[in-house]
Amino acid sequence: MQKAVLSRKLSLLFLTPALVFVALFLVYPFFSIFQMSFTNRALVGANALNPQNVGLQNYMDLFDTQDWMRRGEMGHSLWLTAQFVIGSALIGQAGLGLGIAVAFHNRKGLLRELVFTLAIAAWIMPDVVVAFAWFAYLDPDGTLNQMLQAVGLRPQDWLFDYPLLSIILFNTWRGTAFSMLLFSSALASIPPSYVETADVIGARPWQKFRDILLPLLRGYIATDLILITLWTFNTFTPFLLTGGGPSYRSNIIAIYTYEVGLRFFQFGKASAIAVIVMLINLVLASIYLFISRSRQRQIA
Amino acid sequence: MASIALSHLRKTFGKVIAVNDVSLTIADGEFVALLGPSGCGKTTTLRMISGLEMPDSGSIYINGKDVTNLPARLRDVAMVFQDYALYPHMTILENIGYPLKVRGVSKNALTAQVQAVAANLQIDELLMRRPGQLSGGQQQRVAVARAVVHRAQVFLFDEPLSNLDAKLRLEARAFLKHLQREVGITAVYVTHDQAEAMALADKIVVMKEGGIVQVGTPLEIYRYPANTFVASFIGSPPMNLLSCQLDGSQLQVLAGDDTQSIGIERMALPSRLTAGSQFTLGIRPEHIRLKTTPTANSIRGHLYVTQTLGSESLVIVRVGDLLITIRLFQDEAPPLPDVVYLCFETDHLFFYGQDGQVLQ
Numbered sequence: 001m002q003k004a005v006l007s008r009k010l011s012l013l014f015l016t017p018a019l020v021f022v023a024l025f026l027v028y029p030f031f032s033i034f035q036m037s038f039t040n041r042a043l044v045g046a047n048a049l050n051p052q053n054v055g056l057q058n059y060m061d062l063f064d065t066q067d068w069m070r071r072g073e074m075g076h077s078l079w080l081t082a083q084f085v086i087g088s089a090l091i092g093q094a095g096l097g098l099g100i101a102v103a104f105h106n107r108k109g110l111l112r113e114l115v116f117t118l119a120i121a122a123w124i125m126p127d128v129v130v131a132f133a134w135f136a137y138l139d140p141d142g143t144l145n146q147m148l149q150a151v152g153l154r155p156q157d158w159l160f161d162y163p164l165l166s167i168i169l170f171n172t173w174r175g176t177a178f179s180m181l182l183f184s185s186a187l188a189s190i191p192p193s194y195v196e197t198a199d200v201i202g203a204r205p206w207q208k209f210r211d212i213l214l215p216l217l218r219g220y221i222a223t224d225l226i227l228i229t230l231w232t233f234n235t236f237t238p239f240l241l242t243g244g245g246p247s248y249r250s251n252i253i254a255i256y257t258y259e260v261g262l263r264f265f266q267f268g269k270a271s272a273i274a275v276i277v278m279l280i281n282l283v284l285a286s287i288y289l290f291i292s293r294s295r296q297r298q299i300a
Numbered sequence: 301m302a303s304i305a306l307s308h309l310r311k312t313f314g315k316v317i318a319v320n321d322v323s324l325t326i327a328d329g330e331f332v333a334l335l336g337p338s339g340c341g342k343t344t345t346l347r348m349i350s351g352l353e354m355p356d357s358g359s360i361y362i363n364g365k366d367v368t369n370l371p372a373r374l375r376d377v378a379m380v381f382q383d384y385a386l387y388p389h390m391t392i393l394e395n396i397g398y399p400l401k402v403r404g405v406s407k408n409a410l411t412a413q414v415q416a417v418a419a420n421l422q423i424d425e426l427l428m429r430r431p432g433q434l435s436g437g438q439q440q441r442v443a444v445a446r447a448v449v450h451r452a453q454v455f456l457f458d459e460p461l462s463n464l465d466a467k468l469r470l471e472a473r474a475f476l477k478h479l480q481r482e483v484g485i486t487a488v489y490v491t492h493d494q495a496e497a498m499a500l501a502d503k504i505v506v507m508k509e510g511g512i513v514q515v516g517t518p519l520e521i522y523r524y525p526a527n528t529f530v531a532s533f534i535g536s537p538p539m540n541l542l543s544c545q546l547d548g549s550q551l552q553v554l555a556g557d558d559t560q561s562i563g564i565e566r567m568a569l570p571s572r573l574t575a576g577s578q579f580t581l582g583i584r585p586e587h588i589r590l591k592t593t594p595t596a597n598s599i600r601g602h603l604y605v606t607q608t609l610g611s612e613s614l615v616i617v618r619v620g621d622l623l624i625t626i627r628l629f630q631d632e633a634p635p636l637p638d639v640v641y642l643c644f645e646t647d648h649l650f651f652y653g654q655d656g657q658v659l660q
Contacts, residue, residue, distance in 0.1 A: 193385035196352050201399040201450060202373035211398070215389040 030278075037272040043265035051268065058272035071248040074273065077256040081233060084168060084252050089232035092172030094224055097179025098217075102209060105187045106195070116180070123177035131240030134170050135159075138241075159242055163250035167238035175231070179224050186220040187213065219291075226288035230281060253277060302363040302376075302453035302486050303328045304349065309358035311344050318344040320510040322358070326488065326503070331480050333489045333501035337533075341510040342490045343458055349488060350456050351375045362453065378447035379456040382463060384439045386431035392418075392442055393427040399450040417449045421479075437468040444476070448483065455480070455487040461496060473499050494534050498522065506530050528656040531582050537614065537625045539650070540588070544581045546573050553581070553599055555620025562597040566646045570659035573651065579659065582650030585627035590615060591641040598641040606633040617642060 006014065037058055041051035062068075068075035100119070104112040122130070137143045138158040145155035158166050190213070198208045236254040238244075244255035251259070257277065261270025304326040311319040319341040326332045334342035347353040349360060351372030359368045367375050378399075386395050394401075396418060397410045405413070418424040423441050431439055440460060447455055460476075461469045477500050480487050491497050497504050498518040506514045506521065506529075514526040525531035531539040543554045546569075550561040573579060591598060601617035601624065613633040615626045617640055624642060651659040 191383055191385065193381040193383050194387065196372075197379065197381060197385040197446075198398075198402075199352060199372040200350055200375075200377060200379045200456075201402055201446075203398075203402045204373075207402055211401075212387060215387075218389075 033271045033274050036268055037275050039268045039271075041267040041271075043267065047268075054268065058269045059276075061269060062272055062276070072251060072256075072259075074253075074256065074276075076248065077251050077253050080164060080249075080251060081253040083164060084171070084238075084250075085229055085232045087164075087168040088171035089175070089228040090225060092168060093175045093228050093232075094179045094221070096172060096176045097181075097224075098183050098221070100176070100180045101183035101187055102213060104184065105213075106192060116177075116184075119177040119180055122173055123175065127237045128240060130174060131170075131237060134166075134173075134241055138166055160246055163242045163246060167241055167250050167252075170238065170241060171232060171235065174237070175228060179228060182220060182224050183217065186217055190216055222291040223288070226284060226291070230284055233281065233284070234277070303361075304454060304486060304488070305361040305364075306345070306349070307359045307361070309345065309348055309355045309360070311341075311348060311353060311355050317510050319348070319355070322507075322510075322512055324505060324512065324515065326486060329484050329486055331477070331487045331489065331500060331502045333491055333497035333504050334507060335491055335494060335497040335504050335533075336507035336513075337492060339509075340507040342492075342507050345507070346456050346458055346488055346490045349454070350377050350379050352379075375454075376452050377454040377456055378450040378452035379458065380440075380443045380447050380460045382459040384431075384443035384460075384463075386439055386442055386446075388431050390430070391427065392423070392429055392431070392434070395431065395442060396427075396445045396449050399446060413449060414445075417445050421445050421448070421475075436464050437472065440464060440468075440472055441475070444479065448479070453486065455485050457487065457489040459490055459492070461491075462493070469496075476500060495536055498534070506533065524658070525582070525650065526658050528580055528582070528652045531650060531652070535584060537585055537627070539582045539584050540624050541652075542581045542583075542622060542624070543578065545578045546575055548575060551581070553619065553622075554578075555622045558620030560599040560619070562599060562644070566597075567649060568646075570651050572653070572659050578654060580652040580654075580656070582652060583644050583648060585614065585625040586629070587645040587648035588624065588626045589643040589645065590617075590626050590628070590636075591643055592637055594641050595643060598643045600639060600641055603636050603638055603640055606636070608632050615640075 004011070036051075038053055038055060039051040040047045040054045040057070042048050062074045064073075067073050069079070070076060100115060104115065135142075139145075140155065140157045142158075144158065148155055156162070194212055194216075195208060198212055203211065234254055235252075236258065238250060238252060239255045239258065242250040244251040244259065253273075257270055257273045260266050260273060304324075306322055306324045309319055309322040310317075322341070322345055324332075334345055336342050344353060348355050351367070351370060351374075355368065359366055361367065362375060362377075386392075387398070390398070393411065393414055397405075397414045400410045400413060414427065415424060418427055421441050421444065423438060423445060426434060426438060426442070431442070434442065440463075443460065457476075461472050464472055473496060480500075489497070489500060498521075501518060504514075504516060504518055504521050505512055508529055514521060514530050516524070521530060521534055525534060525539065528541055532541060545552045545554055546564075547561070549564055551564050551567070552559050552561050594600065599619060601619040604616040604618040604623060606616070607614040608631070610631060611629075613628045613630060615628060615633050615636065617624050617626065619642070626642065653659050
């Protein structure tokens with residue numbers, strides 16, 4: 001073992017600022033939310049001054065079997081979130097990102113630069129700017145409808161009639177660059193002779209993809225899926241497009257939490273939602289850690 | 301089984317001319333080595349035969365059929381890469397069997413064929429392992445086995461032994477040569493190692509700067525190097541090349557401030573050499589005799605260093621600004637005085653003009 005550069009005391013001293021920061025802004029809010037989720041704390045009214053302990057009441061409200069799947073309730077919101085995650089993260093971002101990365105594997109040229117630049121541009125722009133641009137794009141008099149009309153198709157009120165589809169497309173467009181970059185750098189690490197051997201052997205493009213590229217990318221795909229699942233699960237940006245509506249039809253979990261906590265000011269209930277969301281994230285992250293550890297074991 | 305013909309192949313990468321006007325015929329069952337220093341175009345030539353690179357101009361024929369515009373998978377060639385390109389996620393069985401799997405051979409037939417080939421190459425014990433668990437020599441055999449199972453018309457080797465250590469390399473050389481004889485397949489082998497090319501090939505193609513410099517059997521190339529490049533590339537140690545000038549009945553060895561003359565009576569001088577013309581004299585290390593006393597037509601030099609190689613020894617002598625290597629077929633060089641005399645065997649002299657080409 002290498003000898004430590006700093007003594008234990010000194011290293012603790014160096015760690016202190018970070019520990020204080022973590023304690024103040026991560027550990028304390030976590031426990032305070034956990035504690036708050038068992039109260040009826042609110043912003044206004046009697047419960048604002050004297051919040052009372054309500055036990056598991058908030059959780060029971062959330063999981064009330066009668067209302068659970070009604071619009072604007074948590075079950076419905078989780079169902080929308082699941083569709084949103086599967087549509088925009090798994091199929092949209094990961095699928096499209098993998099497609100682009102494989103299509104441009106070992107290729108150079110203007111088209112590749114153009115596609116990569118556009119994807120990365122969509123990824124690095126500020127949320128509000130992007131949301132406004134998409135708002136204009138999907139507006140009844142917006143760019144998309146004008147293009148549709150130009151080719152003789154009927155215009156749609158996208159954000160009103162297809163709110164979930166709209167935010168799925170939006171989030172796919174917004175986040176594909178990450179998966180694309182991850183996969184294309186993973187592909188770049190595969191020796192060219194692997195694919196060339198398959199070329200000489202006589203493998204078809206889909207055989208090369210199925211037998212060589214996909215197995216070698218498996219670990220990267222797992223990492224990518226978990227990361228973008230977590231991010232998409234927690235994203236709030238679609239609020240800027242649809243506000244969760246109309247009539248809760250794009251009310252994904254982050255927006256639902258916001259509504260309960262910061263619109264209806266039911267801090268206790270919102271805290272309970274936050275705790276549940278945290279648990280879901282914890283499960284997803286554990287799956288990710290499990291997969292990446294078993295991958296390391298495989299390599300070793 | 302196939303013959304190969306290359307006709308005026310040319311390939312550029314941007315402004316770099318990788319291969320320039322290469323024409324070559326390879327007979328059915330022949331083992332041909334493309335030999336040259338790095339960047340001479342040998343690998344690009346091989347990759348054009350495989351179909352992994354497309355030539356800018358020129359044509360490639362396999363068995364008389366024009367394959368210039370065919371993709372790699374339709375050319376029926378097998379290739380072994382320098383890094384072996386074994387798939388880390390597949391077992392050895394799956395690796396060797398992959399060419400069969402691609403063709404839709406059934407699992408049982410695939411396993412049977414792979415086992416037969418693996419037994420022949422003595423790697424049947426390894427079939428359930430993965431490439432990462434194999435030594436370099438074993439990986440090399442697996443890569444060759446995958447090419448054999450492919451039953452292609454042509455084997456292409458891209459420096460397949462350069463990742464092996466010296467001892468394994470010698471073993472692998474014998475193994476490859478034996479295998480090629482046994483399978484009787486046409487093989488094109490790229491290497492920068494002249495000893496490897498000599499040991500393996502029926503025919504050596506020496507390349508330099510994108511073009512072919514000389515084609516011949518290993519012995520032809522060794523005995524009659526067509527120019528100073530080949531002369532200095534083939535043989536270990538390579539031929540001694542001395543700048544000389546013809547001066548009447550004397551041949552002057554131009555060695556900086558120590559110009560010495562030897563008589564030309566017994567030399568078969570090329571007719572193109574006339575008095576005063578400058579040329580390069582080539583002589584292999586084994587064709588110089590070392591004397592401790594001056595004799596007729598010897599040149600004087602200073603002992604520089606001796607090297608003991610076990611079965612033979614090398615003596616390097618400094619003459620002016622030249623270093624001349626002499627090979628002695630004895631295990632150890634005898635004790636030598638500081639000043640020695642070199643006597644050239646006049647039957648074994650090569651004369652190269654100022655353009656580097658051999659003079660007839």
